[in-house]
Amino acid sequence: MKSGYVAIVGLPNTGKSTLLNVLTGVKLSPVSPKPQTTRQRVVGIVNSPDHQILFLDTPGILEPRYELQRFMKQEIARAQADADVVLLVVEPAVPNLHSGPLETVLDRRRTVVAINKIDRIPESELPPVVEHYTRSGCSSVVPISALKQSGIEELRNALLTLLPNGMPYYPQDQMTTQPERFFVGELLREAVFMSYGEEIPYATIVEIAEFREQPGRKTLIRATVYVERESQKGILIGRQGRALKRLGSRARREVEIFLGQPVYLELTVETRPGWRRDQAFIRERFQDN
Ligand code: GDP
Ligand code: MG
Numbered sequence: 001m002k003s004g005y006v007a008i009v010g011l012p013n014t015g016k017s018t019l020l021n022v023l024t025g026v027k028l029s030p031v032s033p034k035p036q037t038t039r040q041r042v043v044g045i046v047n048s049p050d051h052q053i054l055f056l057d058t059p060g061i062l063e064p065r066y067e068l069q070r071f072m073k074q075e076i077a078r079a080q081a082d083a084d085v086v087l088l089v090v091e092p093a094v095p096n097l098h099s100g101p102l103e104t105v106l107d108r109r110r111t112v113v114a115i116n117k118i119d120r121i122p123e124s125e126l127p128p129v130v131e132h133y134t135r136s137g138c139s140s141v142v143p144i145s146a147l148k149q150s151g152i153e154e155l156r157n158a159l160l161t162l163l164p165n166g167m168p169y170y171p172q173d174q175m176t177t178q179p180e181r182f183f184v185g186e187l188l189r190e191a192v193f194m195s196y197g198e199e200i201p202y203a204t205i206v207e208i209a210e211f212r213e214q215p216g217r218k219t220l221i222r223a224t225v226y227v228e229r230e231s232q233k234g235i236l237i238g239r240q241g242r243a244l245k246r247l248g249s250r251a252r253r254e255v256e257i258f259l260g261q262p263v264y265l266e267l268t269v270e271t272r273p274g275w276r277r278d279q280a281f282i283r284e285r286f287q288d289n
Contacts, residue, residue, distance in 0.1 A: 001051065001166065001167060001168070002050065002052075002163040002166070003052040003163065003164070003167060004053070004085065004164050004166065005054045005055075005082055005083040006054065006086070006163075007083035008058060008089060009079070009086060009089070009105070010089035010090060011090070015146045016057060016058070018031050018147060019089060019144070022146050022152055023044070023053075024044035024045065026044070026175060027257075028183065029044070029057045029186065043055065043056060043176055043178060045176060045177070047172045047173070051160055053160075056079040058076045084110065084162070084163060085110050085112060085159055086110060086111040087155075087159065088111055088138070089114050091115075091116060092116075092117060092118055092125065092129050102136055102138075108137045108138045109137070111138045112139055112140050112142065112158045113133040113141045115129055115133070115141065115142070115144065116144055116145065117145060118144065118145050118151070119145040180259065183258060184221060184258070185206050185207070187254045188223055188255075191251035192204050192206070194250065196243075200227070200232055200236065203276070204236070205275060206223055206224070206226075208223050219259065220264050221263055222266045222268070225267060225269050226270050226272045226275055227271055228271070228272065228273055228275060229271060229273065237269055252265040
């Protein structure tokens, strides 16, 4: 039996969350076309009779400008330190030496490079990219498309090769170690990313104020969306509350699919000036609850 932790790392927007969802077969991690959707690591568990792989999703690598980004960077380092194997997700271009995502990888000998989004390039462009990462001393290099679900089996095998022998860490019917309310918060944030342009998603943080399952009735979820300025609050709510209503129905659909049950979702918007620089506020909301 093989079992161990795999930290998924890489630049923002390379497809880490998409890949995690494909590997686990469930939508555990939010995906969006905008970078930096993932703010906290997520554990997804892949079970089979002969292995258990525990995936840590991480925020994209970036320089810490705000408290929030500093927190994200710590999470990336922590995930790698905790992991047996590092899965580096890159896009199919040969990076220049200085901005290379490889620099953040702590130990290349236990690193698998997934070259993702190969559906976007002609096949002839692939060999130099594979060559670049192979020469860098990483354990293996696997071209994939998370979106088209190709190369996934090869990738899983490459990871298993590096995974230590051992008993499963968690019961083999478990999919994650995060509580449901955590994923509900993530789905809400994803809905914000999908529904609003430019600055709004980066200025929001979602708090699940209440999550109550009620026998014979819809599950009640009350959530607060915090923004930094009154003007952002106005945009989020929209004329006669229409934008917020749209956001609510979008989020509710996703949450209902995830939980497999009908949900009553109540959304409130609040302004909290400068929350992105408020370390205590961020920590409180990002602790594994
Ligand atoms: P993350 O920031 O690394 O977690 O990236 P996401 O998983 O959120 O994906 C970022 C964007 O890339 C989304 O729009 C995805 O749909 C897209 N994407 C992910 N994997 C692929 C792929 O294999 N091919 C293509 N064409 N797009 C992809
Ligand atoms: Mg992500």
